[in-house]
Amino acid sequence: DTAVSQTPKYLVTQMGNDKSIKCEQNLGHDTMYWYKQDSKKFLKIMFSYNNKELIINETVPNRFSPKSPDKAHLNLHINSLELGDSAVYFCASSLEGTTGELFFGEGSRLTVL
Amino acid sequence: KNEVEQSPQNLTAQEGEFITINCSYSVGISALHWLQQHPGGGIVSLFMLSSGKKKHGRLIATINIQEKHSSLHITASHPRDSAVYICAVRYSSGSARQLTFGSGTQLTVLP
Numbered sequence: 001d002t003a004v005s006q007t008p009k010y011l012v013t014q015m016g017n018d019k020s021i022k023c024e025q026n027l028g029h030d031t032m033y034w035y036k037q038d039s040k041k042f043l044k045i046m047f048s049y050n051n052k053e054l055i056i057n058e059t060v061p062n063r064f065s066p067k068s069p070d071k072a073h074l075n076l077h078i079n080s081l082e083l084g085d086s087a088v089y090f091c092a093s094s095l096e097g098t099t100g101e102l103f104f105g106e107g108s109r110l111t112v113l
Numbered sequence: 114k115n116e117v118e119q120s121p122q123n124l125t126a127q128e129g130e131f132i133t134i135n136c137s138y139s140v141g142i143s144a145l146h147w148l149q150q151h152p153g154g155g156i157v158s159l160f161m162l163s164s165g166k167k168k169h170g171r172l173i174a175t176i177n178i179q180e181k182h183s184s185l186h187i188t189a190s191h192p193r194d195s196a197v198y199i200c201a202v203r204y205s206s207g208s209a210r211q212l213t214f215g216s217g218t219q220l221t222v223l224p
Contacts, residue, residue, distance in 0.1 A: 041150070041197060043214040055211065090156060102146065102212075104156040 003027050006091050006105035013081060014113055021076045021108045023091030029103070030095060032074035034066060037088040037107070046089075049074055081112045119200050119215035126222050132187040134218045136200030139181065143205045146212065147174050147185050150197040159185070159198075190222045 004025045013019055025032065034046040047066045048055045054066065063079045078085060088107045094100040118137045126132050136145070147159040160167050160174040162183070167174050171190075176183040187194055200215040 041217050043199065043201070045211055045213075048211065057211075088154065092156075101158050101161050102148075103158065104148075107154050107156070109154075 002106075004091055004093055004103050004105040006089075006108045008108060009106060010109050010111075012111045012113065015081055015083060017081050018077070018079045019081060019110070020078070021089055021091075021110070023074050023076070023105055024072055025091075025093040025103070026072065027093055027103060029093035029100075030071055031093060031100075032068070033092040033094075033102070034074065034076050035090040035092065037090060039087070043090070046076075047074075078110075081110075083112050086110055086112045117200055117202055117213050117215040119198075119218050121218060122216065123219045124221070126190050126220070128191060128222055128224050130190050130222075132190050132194075132220065132222075134185045134198050134200075134220070136183045136185070136202075136215055137181060138202045138213075141205040142178075142181075142202045144203045145176055145183050146201040146203075147183075148199040148201060150199060150217070152196065156199075187220075192222045192224050195221050 006023050031050040033048045035043050036046050037043050045057050046060045049066055049068055065077045067075045067077055088109045090107045091105040092102045094102050116139050120135045144161055144163045146161050148156050149159050150156045162174055162176050171188045173186040197217045197219050199217045201212040203212055
């Protein structure tokens with residue numbers, strides 16, 4: 001069974017559209033993350049979230065919003081997509097209260113045309 | 114400014130060689146992670162350490178807190194070790210859940 005799964009793996013869409021990427025973890029972790037990897041392969045935290053706290057990287061545009069229906073899911077919604085949003089988005093999870101090991105999803109490659 | 118610097122950016126080795134990848138950071142940390150990103154794109158956590166040394170198979174990670182430096186060593190390298198290796202730190206002063214990443218080291222091991 002995949003520990004952290006993301007869907008879709010590939011997403012091609014037009015500028016201005018709204019899209020979502022879903023993430024689910026079956027590890028029983030209580031903290032989930034979204035990371036963005038740009039064309040130079042540089043990873044950057046976007047959000048970290050558990051049932052107590054949402055931490056948002058201040059550089060993330062407010063067109064991006066995380067939605068967590070429950071502890072096992074953290075979806076990423078993106079409104080009014082722009083060309084610069086093209087990247088690979090990784091979901092990850094860990095156990096809060098520890099400097100815990102991260103488990104990553106396979107990544108979702110978003111291409112905005 | 115909190116930065117994580119990795120060296121080298123690119124590394125090509127012959128199968129069997131001993132490989133070292135370095136990571137330096139600027140301020141105090143609570144933990145340092147080494148990650149591996151396969152050519153297919155998936156990311157795997159190799160080590161998380163806050164002091165000393167850890168070993169897993171042919172991989173060894175060390176950290177020197179005073180010098181703010183960590184190394185990832187691969188012994189008897191193999192073409193399947195070809196990947197991007199990424200160092201990431203959790204700063205003591207920041208959120209416990211925020212990681213700052215290095216730019217990665219692209220390792221190619223030739224048969």
